[in-house]
Amino acid sequence: xxxxxxxxxxxxxxxxxxxxxxxxxxxxxxxxxxxxxxxxxxxxxxxxxxxxxxxxxxxxxxxxxxxxxxxxxxxxxxxxxxxxxxxxxxxxxxxxxxxxxxxxxxxxxxxxxxxxxxxxxxxxxxxxxxxxxxxxxxxxxxx
Amino acid sequence: xxxxxxxxxxxxxxxxxxxxxxxxxxxxxxxxxxxxxxxxxxxxxxxxxxxxxxxxxxxxxxxxxxxxxxxxxxxxxxxxxxxxxxxxxxxxxxxxxxxxxxxxxxxxxxxxxxxxxxxxxxxxxxxxxxxxxxxxxxxxxxx
Numbered sequence: 001x002x003x004x005x006x007x008x009x010x011x012x013x014x015x016x017x018x019x020x021x022x023x024x025x026x027x028x029x030x031x032x033x034x035x036x037x038x039x040x041x042x043x044x045x046x047x048x049x050x051x052x053x054x055x056x057x058x059x060x061x062x063x064x065x066x067x068x069x070x071x072x073x074x075x076x077x078x079x080x081x082x083x084x085x086x087x088x089x090x091x092x093x094x095x096x097x098x099x100x101x102x103x104x105x106x107x108x109x110x111x112x113x114x115x116x117x118x119x120x121x122x123x124x125x126x127x128x129x130x131x132x133x134x135x136x137x138x139x140x141x142x143x
Numbered sequence: 144x145x146x147x148x149x150x151x152x153x154x155x156x157x158x159x160x161x162x163x164x165x166x167x168x169x170x171x172x173x174x175x176x177x178x179x180x181x182x183x184x185x186x187x188x189x190x191x192x193x194x195x196x197x198x199x200x201x202x203x204x205x206x207x208x209x210x211x212x213x214x215x216x217x218x219x220x221x222x223x224x225x226x227x228x229x230x231x232x233x234x235x236x237x238x239x240x241x242x243x244x245x246x247x248x249x250x251x252x253x254x255x256x257x258x259x260x261x262x263x264x265x266x267x268x269x270x271x272x273x274x275x276x277x278x279x280x281x282x283x284x285x286x
Contacts, residue, residue, distance in 0.1 A: 043206065044206050044230055045196070045230070077225065077229075079222065079226055082222030083222055085222070086187040099258075100258060102258075106258060107256040107257075107258035108221070108251035108256055110221055115242075115243060115249060
């Protein structure tokens with residue numbers, strides 16, 4: 001999570017909503033690390049989670065990342081939760097909860113339906129205060 | 144939808160779940176057309192809808208496709224519905240309903256929550272019988 005938070009700080013410095021993500025396995029191998037790039041790429045799908053999944057796919061190939069943990073500073077949105085389900089990521093660790101756009105504990109609650117193809121192990125609220133403070137500072141600075 | 148159905152047929156011939164999609168605008172300009180490529184690319188995100196969105200982004204750039212219609216032979220899953228919301232696609236037209244994996248009229252009902260960032264105009268069940276027959280024939284052949 002510390003690496004993900006550092007990436008979120010880099011996002012904020014670049015004028016992006018501060019979100020960072022890391023995809024790793026149980027042996028501590030980091031396959032990919034990325035920050036939110038929506039504004040710099042002008043691509044609404046360039047969320048940190050989507051980028052680490054795409055990078056890991058590029059490096060490893062293979063359809064499923066069941067042996068992997070995706071660590072991200074913010075509760076994933078519906079797009080990212082869908083991608084996590086598609087790749088059958090084994091474990092999801094996130095920092096701040098996101099009542100506005102989150103789709104794990106809020107809104108569509110992607111993994112809470114009988115039709116979900118996959119439900120990862122989920123640990124939310126890890127270093128929540130730090131992850132949340134970054135976001136609050138960013139949006140306060142925008143006002 | 145006829146083009147999307149043709150692409151779905153091509154998918155079936157290639158051993159893929161038969162789903163096809165087209166992204167166009169109101170002037171009839173087709174920005175992208177694609178079939179499901181999950182097996183050929185061994186990529187669980189290579190759904191027809193994701194491919195037309197990515198292709199259109201590559202061609203047009205820009206964050207939003209509010210002036211566009213995404214036409215697809217099957218009710219989008221949660222990943223694709225999330226991508227449609229992210230790109231703020233103006234209109235979604237789909238063929239067969241998908242009680243198992245659909246996320247528009249089933250399961251997480253992505254566009255039905257107060258937290259959704261965007262809800263396209265939605266027309267489901269267009270040429271439903273043809274779209275559905277293709278899927279049924281494909282899965283019957285698999286058994």
